[in-house]
């Protein structure tokens with residue numbers, strides 16, 4: 001083995017070579033695979049970071065046709081609850097609806113509705129028999145919050161349908177009776193499900209949504225390798241998670257391979273993804289362990305200092321290309337994780353062999369990311385930090401017990417000054433709703449596929465070519481010799 005490998009290239013080092021095209025940008029089909037079992041309409045994944053993905057971001061990403069991965073800087077219960085929130089947010093049919101009891105107070109119901117962002121709930125007795133429904137309509141004019149549900153609910157008989165009712169029949173019942181919620185009951189009158197009108201309108205509003213077989217939005221979550229990782233995985237599976245990512249900074253390791261194999265053995269067919277790696281051998285290790293997708297990226301993240309602190313990593317385009325040499329023949333999808341700043345970087349990552357990309361900084365400024373807006377000199381920002389930063393590892397205020405430091409292979413330490421951070425904390429400009437951001441990103445991808453003459457992502461893998469460029473080429477690529485006066489929605493200066 002020679003001491004030096006080939007030169008590593010990253011996004012700014014390459015451009016796609018324009019190629020003959022017999023299509024329009026709109027003809028590009030961005031359908032792709034996140035993992036062996038999950039397909040997405042757009043190749044975008046929101047990062048498992050505490051300033052990027054909790055339930056709200058995951059819902060927004062799935063509605064756009066991508067997916068969100070819930071971060072793990074939360075207690076097991078909190079992370080499982082986030083998964084539950086996504087799974088209940090929108091559904092063809094809720095099989096296990098949120099209910100209340102006739103003895104609950106209106107204050108209890110109010111809290112329930114706020115937590116699950118719902119407008120009311122079926123009321124069941126101790127045996128699970130439907131006795132009524134309480135909705136906004138029943139509560140709106142009630143000023144005494146200590147009154148019980150029994151006093152204000154709309155009691156049986158209600159319009160209900162049997163389990164297994166077709167979507168069309170359910171819609172007809174909702175429409176004919178001018179109601180918003182249709183409880184499904186079995187022969188004994190027990191509540192077995194709920195269909196709401198909101199779910200029909202949402203399907204129309206978000207036709208690309210990533211959904212499971214029951215019509216619920218799809219969501220993933222990160223786990224680690226240390227301590228409670230298996231327990232965490234079990235709680236997430238119980239909450240209905242669709243994919244688990246064994247999320248570490250060094251996936252080319254025994255611990256990650258073993259954990260993937262263990263979780264896969266108990267996941268009942270749920271996909272398990274492993275990462276991160278940056279070489280062909282690393283990708284092969286995860287494939288051999290049974291991973292349903294491989295996540296690639298050691299050090300490209302905008303908030304990451306791994307390459308500086310540890311002196312290790314691989315520029316991301318080369319890392320993706322190398323890992324794809326193992327993933328491609330094995331039929332295992334590849335996620336290019338980190339380092340993307342522009343929509344063109346998505347095109348480059350896909351050309352290099354990625355099936356999807358994971359985004360941190362590009363999404364951290366969205367309305368749906370956790371955290372409040374920060375105002376500085378009249379401009380709006382949101383905070384964004386590495387999961388290996390001091391701030392993320394110190395994050396105990398939300399009751400977290402599993403800290404992200406095992407992501408970086410480090411044990412519990414007695415004090416903060418004994419921790420070796422591999423990330424920093426900062427802020428990114430506020431960018432508005434996820435829908436607007438992904439619209440520009442996916443729009444850029446369509447343009448790129450048009451220039452490359454490729455209609456599909458597999459065609460991009462096969463046919464597109466990347467040309468290494470010089471720093472003069474990069475300078476020429478960006479706007480130059482002009483003072484920018486108006487910001488474009490898809491271009492910012494670094």
Ligand code: RVP
Nearest residue numbers: 047301302338339360361386387388423
């Ligand atoms: P970016 O999109 O460039 O902001 O990168 C996001 C990625 O950076 C994450 O998905 C993760 O792989 C990586 N990351 C997260 N925290 C840290 C760190 O503290 N070093 N790195």
